[in-house]
Amino acid sequence: MDAAERLVESTRELLWERGYTGTSPKAIQQRAGVGQGSMYHHFAGKPDLALAAIRRTADEMRAKAEAQFSAPGTAADRIAAYLRREREVLKGCPIGRLTQDPDVMADPVLRAPVDETLAWLRTRLAELMTEGRERGELDAALDPPTTAATVVATLQGGYVLARAADSVHPFDQAIAGVLGLLAAHVSAAPTDEGPPVPRA
Amino acid sequence: MDAAERLVESTRELLWERGYTGTSPKAIQQRAGVGQGSMYHHFAGKPDLALAAIRRTADEMRAKAEAQFSAPGTAADRIAAYLRREREVLKGCPIGRLTQDPDVMADPVLRAPVDETLAWLRTRLAELMTEGRERGELDAALDPPTTAATVVATLQGGYVLARAADSVHPFDQAIAGVLGLLAAHVSAAPTDEGPPVPRA
DNA sequence: GTCTATACGCGGATAGAC
DNA sequence: GTCTATCCGCGTATAGAC
Structure with missing residues (x-):
């Protein structure tokens, strides 16, 4: 892995752990094992490097989500699979957290990938x-745009609750809660299981 | 308002706008119109001031929520009223946002009020x-602990979506979405309205 | 491409005068 | 109580040598 590559990866990690304001060029260089001069040779500065890091993280997140969305199964199954997918809950969402970084939100270029990723997720759901x-x-009474927003918000908010509690439990509860609410709108017809059971 | 008071208020604003890492003692002093010496006379340093600010914000948030929770009306009405209450959506949640501040989460004293506030909210709901x-x-099939987590997560996540989009719209959608999902569990019996209508 | 040197203001405080 | 002075390292680069 060359210097530029290591710099981007280190930036991704630090943005996730500490946010944009909390991440210094020096910290990036040290984690990447790369000198000052090298960093400024490959990137114009902190915002440029952050942009590369954010774009990569956003692309990765979309790809992972799309893998669940385009899997075989009913729509409800795929949504449930997406919600139940393994996540590094206590670290939070690497994209959603940037939303709290005023310097990222103030820069249209840095903000764009954050906005697009979350908007795409809602649209896709x-x-x-x-x-x-x-x-x-699915029940015709279920409204797709608002319900999709609720599903994405539950995930993003679940991360917040988990970090506050320093425990994955509230995240798991929030997910179980939406799944329970959604279950009331899943037609039992095509399956041969019993009626939906209340989950933990 | 005396100096100490203005310092706490300025700190509350800055923590909301810029987070803990993004807020410097100097910025606090300037906004408060208070000198260096005065600040360090009244407070031991940045963490001490932040603690006072966070505690006050947490207390205020609980009081506002409890006002909705203990109002007259059915449980469903009060939950809906809480969800629909006016909020400064684009500014985000002043407590939830601290969750993304590694220096706050790393300090048990600063973290405690954040944890307690969100835990209390879930419990109360x-x-x-x-x-x-x-x-x-309410329908017996509705599971209180998980559904309460979902409701709080929807709010917290709604803020994230709104900030990403720089628009209150996704927040409003997320709220409309949970309300729609919850509506399926509200017994129509005591009211004389028609069946629940799908909301925007 | 990478390294070292240099710069300048800010972050976060302490010391002591008034 | 509040002000001014002083401190030291960090944040965020730029310059120029190798």
């Missing part, structure tokens, strides 16, 4: 829900 | 739901 409704897998 | 179930206002 709403599409899945619409698809599920059309196939009769 | 779960109590309301239990009460509603016992009175037959």
